[in-house]
Amino acid sequence: MGRLSDCFSEFMFEYDTPRMVLVRHKKVGIVYRLIQLGVLAYIIGWVFMYEKGYQSEDSVVSTVSVKMQGIAYTNEKNNSRIWDVADYVFPHQGVGSFVVMTNYIETAGQKQGNCTKDGVCKSDSDCEKGKSMEGENGILTGKCVEYKGTLKTCEIFGWCPVENNHIPDPPLLMAAENFTMFIKNAITFPRYGVSRSNVMQFNKSCIYHKDTDPLCPIFRLGDLVTMAGFDFRKIAVKVRATNNYSAVCPVVFKFSH
Secondary structure, three states: HHHHHHHHHHHHHHHOOOOOOOOOOOHHHHHHHHHHHHHHHHHHHHHHHHHHOOOOOOOOOEEEEEEEOEEEEEEEEEEEEEEOOOEEEEEEOOOEEEOOOOOOOOOOOEEEEEEEEEOOOOOOOOOOOOOOOOOEEEEEEEEEOOOOOOOOOEEEEEOOOOOOOOOOOOOOHHHHHHHHHEEEEEEEOOOOOEEEEOOOOOOOOOOOOOOEEEOOOOOHHHHHHOOOOOOHHHHHHHOOOEEEEEEEEEOEEEEEO
């Protein structure tokens, strides 16, 4: 009972308190403040600013798809044709890029047989039989035949008529300048269950303009070429219109060549 009484007495009638000691010493005070500043700098500089410890992170899942639209009409040598997306866009699926055909060279009605090629000869000895010339459509037959009146040229056996190398100017598919391209961009943050897309906030009849409609995801192909610093008509003659695209959220589009 005596020990129990002592414990009860200590609990009820005794208390303790920490003792504070004030040290008046310049070196000790400076060291103490430097330690405090070091801890504070670590928390603010490393934990908050560099590591961003107050934030939680998640990987983003993003998909970007492109859809071209537009119809072109050609009538070369009375051969009428309608061109749609399946004809002028290739490959059908690319990685970060697409190619639009703006011009083409057509040699209609080719079949295997004998025909003439460009060049001049004087006799059969100038046309070595069986010889294949680099860049030609066939092999020489060994005959020097009349070509364009009094001129003579070597006859070849191959795909005739010989391929036409003349590049049409203006380009045959100049209508591609008005083709439109729809860029669909969607992102998802799986950890937070948040998804965003650019297809919910625009008028489907809009056309992108950096000032009047900067959020529209539908672009005119000619405008893209202009924004990349080129003249559409000039590059359409010999160069296929190629676009690399990227998109960030919020939807701000940037194009390069």
